[in-house]
Amino acid sequence: MQDEPAVVVLRLGHRPGRDERMTTHVGLTARALGADRLLLESVAEGRRETIDDITDRFGGPFEVEITDSPLGRLRSWKGPIVHLTMYGQPVQRVEDEIRASHREEPLLVVVGAEKVPFEVYDRADWNLGVTNQPHSEIAALAVFLDHLFDGRELDREWTDAEKRVIPKETGKRVEDVE
């Protein structure tokens, strides 16, 4: 989020056909809940357009970057790394440490699609579980970001938006931003 070290989400793995909506929703969730950038493998490049389109209409800042070498990005990352996995330490046990570390440096958050190479478990500073039950990278990312930002992402400001949703008890209201 603005005025804080960056949070970058690395989506590792993407099975064409099967993972299209999941990868898009990883991106939309990352954007909506306070991350600054999404790294996608080249095979998932087609998902970029939808995510960029939402950012163009509803605001940013949020970047999507395509990489030929996701593991290379992981290896060369300079700050702390969190890997979301059902086998990891419970979020509620490690969130304070991660928050303190992210106050100083940009944070890389890795989410998988299918089996993640063991190297990722090894390189991560925290292998982190949102419960130790199998579920979804989208749900895990949402809960993790909410814990990381302690709810502040819910009041995030958006810049360069064309549209703004006006919350209503019933019905829908979307306004053009002047």
Ligand SMILES: C[S@@+](CC[C@H](N)C(=O)[O-])C[C@H]1O[C@@H](n2cnc3c(N)ncnc32)[C@H](O)[C@@H]1O
């Ligand atoms: C279909 S799941 C694969 C489950 C995998 N066996 C694992 O390591 O979590 C795809 C991704 O969802 C995320 N995920 C699933 N359950 C999770 C949990 N309980 N906590 C954190 N992340 C989870 C992980 O990033 C995983 O790579």
